[in-house]
Amino acid sequence: LGVSERQLRRRCQVAFGYGPKTLARVLRMRRALGWARAGVPGAEVAVRAGYADQAHLSREVRGLAGVPLSALVAVRGPVS
Template identity: 55%
Template sequence: AAGAQAPDPLTAAVAAGLRQGRSVGEVARAVGLGARQLHRRSLAAFGYGPKTLARILRLQRALALVRTGTAYADAAYAVGCTDQAHLAREVRELTGTTLGGYLAGIGHGAEDARSGTAQPSGDGR
């Protein structure tokens, strides 16, 4: 660790902006970088590009909401997914499993996932 380079000071600002749900373009402008430069710095800092980081952070926000009892559809809407199916695709692509399966696998909401009590509200959001 002593020989490691100091972290890029912009990466904290990039992560914070994306964590707030801002678009990659918005974050790039806010930190004063072009899209390609932001992508290169993100690869170096996080191991993947800013869009993938934004997807991961959005998934984390959705999971936090679901853990508090928010219905899947409501959590999807709150984090900016177009609908619950969009959130379901994101979960499957990023984790390789369903939202209920993921929550059960980490030991949170396993009963809800099995019983369906944390399932969508049915209002189509």
């Protein structure tokens, strides 16, 4: 990217409100949510998105969104 680690962190903080690691977690969760909404089974969603297992996916979603994956899947609308 041509910027230092500190500069990347600062730019992410300004643009997104959190650092690059959290951004990566959010983007991975969004991909998983898209597959889950498309009807892909939970275990396969976890594998496709790069989680260790379905339990890891569940913990990550609850940690980031504060609700279980099923609650997010039930809400129709764009993945944002």
